[in-house]
Amino acid sequence: MPAPPTDSFVNIAVWTGAIALGVTLLLACQIVLLRVELRRHQRREAQAVARWRPLLNAAIVGEQPPLPALQSHERIHFMRLWVHLQGSLRGDARLALNAMARALGVDELARRMLARAPRDERLLAALVLGHLADRAAWDRLLPLAQAPDSALSLTALWALVRVDPQAAANYLTPLFIERDDWALSHVAGILQQAAVPTAAVLGRILPTLPEERLPRALRIAEALRVPLPGPVLAGALQSGAIAVVIAGLRSVMTPETIAEVRGLLQHPDWQVRVQAARALGRIGSREDAPRLTALLGDPQWWVRYRAAQALRELPALSRADMQAVRASLTDRFALDMLDQVLAEQESA
C-alpha cells in the first residue's frame, strides 16, 4: 500500500505555491499600474511641451509673450525642456530664457526642490540653478557639492562654478584633488569656466600637498593647461614617488626643465621613460635625436613607440634625417617601430 509523503508536505507545498501566485498577482497589478503611470506621464509631458514650447521659442527669438501661470504638474516637464534649450543655445537667447524662468518663479521652485525633493529632481534643480547662475542658491548648492553621490556632487559643482567661478575655485579646489570618484575629464570640463581662479588656487596649494595627492593635482593642472610654477615642477620631477614624476613629466611644456627630463630617460620604471620620451618630443631639440634613437631599442614596446613618435616630432629633423636614423639602426625591434611610426605619419 502506498504511503504518501506526510500531509505536512502537501500543506506546505500548496501554501508556498499559493503565496507565490498571490505575490505574482500583486506584481502583475504593479506592472499594470506602472504602465498606466507611464502613459499618464507621457501624456502630461506632451501637453506641457505643446503648451510651453511656443512660448519658449518666442522668448528665444526675442519676443516677450504674455506668460500664463506654470501649473504644478507641468513644472518638471517645463524645467526639462528649459534645461535642454539652455544647453543648446548661447547669447541673448539664454538671457531671455533666464528672464522667463524668473518671471515664472522657477528659480524659487528650484531652490525649494534642492532641499528636499527626490534625487532626480534635485539633479534637475541644480541644473536649472546653474543655468540661472542663481546667487541665492549658493548656500544650498555648496553642501551638495560635498555629497558622496558622484552625479549629484558633480552637477552641484558645475552649478557653483557658473554662479561664482572665483569662490567656487577657492572653496572647492581641495575637493577636486580629494575626490577620486570625480573623473578627471569631468572635472576639467567643469573647471574650464573657472580656469584662471583655479590656476591661482592650485599655484598656492600645490607646494603644500602631501605626496599621494600630488599626481591628481598635477593632472588637473595639466588638463586645464595651467603652467606650473617652476619650483613645483622641478620638485615633482625630482620626487621619489613615481606617480608624481609621471604627472610632472606630463606637464612639461617648456624647455626649462630639459636637463631633468633628459636624465629621466634612463629611469628604471618604464612608465617614466615613456613620459620622458613624450616630453622630450615636445621640448627637445636636434641634439636630442641620438638620445631618442637609443631609446628605440628599449625592451618596452610603449617606450619604443613614444620614442619613435618623439623623434618624428623633433623640430629640426627632416625626412632625410629620419632616413639616416633608420639606416643606422641595427636592432630589429627599433627598425620595426620606426617603420610603423613613419607609416602612421603618412596616413594621418
Place this chain on the structure above:
Amino acid sequence: MDNQQAPAPLVLVVEDDDHIAQVLRFMLERQGYRVTHLADGRAASEYIAAAGAAVALPDLVLLDVMLPYIDGFELVAQARARAEWAAVPILMLTAKNTERDTVRALDAGANDFVIKPFQPNELLARVRRFLKLGA
C-alpha cells in the same frame, strides 16, 4: 500690374534633436522661410538623391554633423557630388568645436559652419546672408 511674389525660400533642416529642430523651425518660419525638417542621415540622403525631380531643391541647408546612420560630412560630400546641389549653400551645425571638424566641414564643401551651442540671431544672420547672395 500684379507683381507675382516669388515663393518664400525653402530651408532644409537636418537635425535629430527634436527640441532644437523645433526652435530652428520656429525661427526660420518667423522670418518667412519655408522649412522642411528631416531627422536622420538616411532620410537626408534619400532627399538629396531625389531632389530636383521628385522633391524641391532647397535654397539653403542647415545640417547637423552628428546624425543617425550617415553623418553630416558624408551628406555634404554626397550633395556636392551632384550637379543640382553644387550651388546650394550648406551650413553645418557642429557640436564639437575642434579645429579638425571645422576643417573637415569646409573641406567637404560646406559654405559655413555654426558651433553648437549656437546663438539664434547669429544663425539667422548667416542664413540671411546666404539667401541674399543666392537671390
Place this chain on the structure above:
Amino acid sequence: MNFHHLLVEFITWFVFCYFLALNVGYLALNGFALRALRRKGQEMFMAELPRAYSGLEPPVSILVPAYNEEASIAAAIRSMLQLSYAEFEIIVVNDGSTDNTLEVLRREFALLPFPEAYRRQIATQEVRQVYRSTRYPNVRVIDKVNGGKADSLNAGINVSRYPLFCGVDADSILQRDSLSKVTEPFLRDPTVVAAGGTVRVANGCQVSGGFLTKVGLPRNMLALFQVVEYLRAFLFGRLGWSAMNGMLIISGAFGVFRKDAVVLAGGYRTNTIGEDMELVVRMHRLLRARRQPYRIEFVPDPVCWTEAPEDLRTLRNQRIRWQRGLAESLTANWGLMFSRRGGVPGWIAFPFMLLFEWLGPLVELGGYAFMIFAFFTGLISWQAFGAFLFVAIGLGILLSASGLLLEEMSFHIYPRGKQLLALGAIVILENFGYRQVNALWRLVGMWRWATQRESSWGAMQRRGTVKDADGAPPPN
C-alpha cells in the same frame, strides 16, 4: 517498507527545498537589482539632456573577431563607425576566413598593408599581416591563421593602442550611445576593470543600417520565450550580482575591459568554449588572490541586440554550448571557490553558479522525473504530485513576473499595451515546457562536458566559435 517511505519522503522534500532555494535566490538577486535600478533610473533623464559638463570619454579599441562574415562584415563595421564616441579605433580580426571576408574588407575600406610592430603580449596564432584603412584612419584589420574567437581577441589585444578594449561580435547590433553607456562605470570609478552590457533579443525589431530603429516583439514562439527568459535570468540577475561585485559573466557580444588587467590575467583562454565567462571568473580569482581592489560592473541599459535562435535545433546547440562553457569556466577556476580572500565571488557567486546553474538541470529534471515516476508507481499520492507541480510552476511564474516588473520599472522598451499582455502570457506559458526542455538541453551539455566529446570540440575550433554550428550567433 519504512525505508522506502523515508527515502521517498526525503527526496520529495529535497526537491521541494531545492526549487524553493533556487527561485528565492534568483528573486533575491532581482531584489538587489531593484535597488540598483532605482538609482539608475534617476540618472537616465540626465543622459537625455545635452551634457552640462562634457568630459572626454576614455579612448576604446573595439575588437571585432570575424570568421566567414563576407556578407555582413562591411555593414557591421560601417555602423560601428557611426558610434557617437569621442575617440575609438576598430580592429577587425580576420580569423583565417575561408571565404572572401578579407577581400570584402580590402575593397570596402581601401586597406593597405601597414608595418605594424606587432607586440606579442599574449601568445596567438601567427599574424600574417596588419592592414590599415586609408579611408577611415581608425580602422585596422588583422589577417591571421585561424585560431578561434579567443585567439582572435588576444591578437586584437596585442595590436590595440588604447587602455580599454571592447569585444564585440560581428553581428551585434549596437546603438549610437552604446559605447558611451558601457564605459561610464570606468569614469565613475577608477577601480573598474570590466563592464558588461545588456544583450537583448533583436527578433521582431526593425533594424536598418546596422542600427535598431524600432523595438518590437518577435512572432516566433521560441524567440518570445527567450525574451522573457532574458529578462528573468540574464538581465536583472546580472545587475544584482554586479551590485555585490560578484558578477561572473560578461557577454562576449558586448563587453569592455581594461587591457592591462586582462593581459595580467593572461588574456583569453583558447581551449575553452565559454571563453568570455572563463576570463571574468579568472579575473575575479586572480584579483581577489592579489587583494587588489577592483569592480566588475554591469550596465543594464539596452545597448546591444542580437538575433536569438528561432528553431529548436539551433537553440538546443546553443544551450548545450553554454552549459559546457559554464562548466569549463568553473572548473578552470576552482581556486576561487571558498578561497580565503574570495569575497562575494568566491563565497556566494561561485557556489551559487555551481549549485543552481551547473547542478540545476540535474536536480530539476531529476526532480520532475522522480515525481512522475513516483506518482505513476503509486509511491506518492496525487495530492503530493499536484502540490509539487503547483509549487514548481508557481515559483517559476513568480520569478518570470519579477523580471517583467523590473523591465517595466526601468526601461519599458516595449511601448504597446498589447506587447505587455503578450509578455505576461509568456511569463506563464514559459513554465509549462520551455524551462523544462531547457533543463534537458543543459543536462545534455553537462553530459557532453563530462565525457569531453573531442570530435565536436575540434570541429568548433576549426570553424571558429563566432557562429553557432547552425549559423545562429550566441547572445552569451
